[in-house]
Amino acid sequence: MTIGARELFADYEANEIAADRKYKNKVLQVTGTVDRIAKDITNTMYVTLKGDELIGSIQCLFDDAHANQLAGLQKGMRVSVKGKCGGKMMNVMLNGCVLVR
Numbered sequence: 001m002t003i004g005a006r007e008l009f010a011d012y013e014a015n016e017i018a019a020d021r022k023y024k025n026k027v028l029q030v031t032g033t034v035d036r037i038a039k040d041i042t043n044t045m046y047v048t049l050k051g052d053e054l055i056g057s058i059q060c061l062f063d064d065a066h067a068n069q070l071a072g073l074q075k076g077m078r079v080s081v082k083g084k085c086g087g088k089m090m091n092v093m094l095n096g097c098v099l100v101r
Helices: 005-014 016-023 064-071
Strands: 002-004 027-039 045-050 057-062 078-089 091-100
Touching (some): 002 005, 005 027, 005 045, 005 057, 005 091, 016 078, 057 064, 057 078
Parallel strands (some): 002 027, 057 091
Antiparallel strands (some): 027 078, 078 091
């Protein structure tokens, strides 16, 4: 399933239960604008894609094998990321992500 980052976030904001039924535990290809490239408190690398101008984003979690690719990203780039939707916990989470070129 292919979707834009803003659309995915908007669907979760509109109705989280309906969005979970539609997206959770499914592999999604999400296209959007890179907002942040960082590591979380468990040292897991992630990229956030802009989902909402003020409060939310799509948080894409990557394993260490993707470090070189992530090092080449910059804020503001448009990318496509494929990963399994884990639902919403402040951000909409995508797990086991890969960059799609």
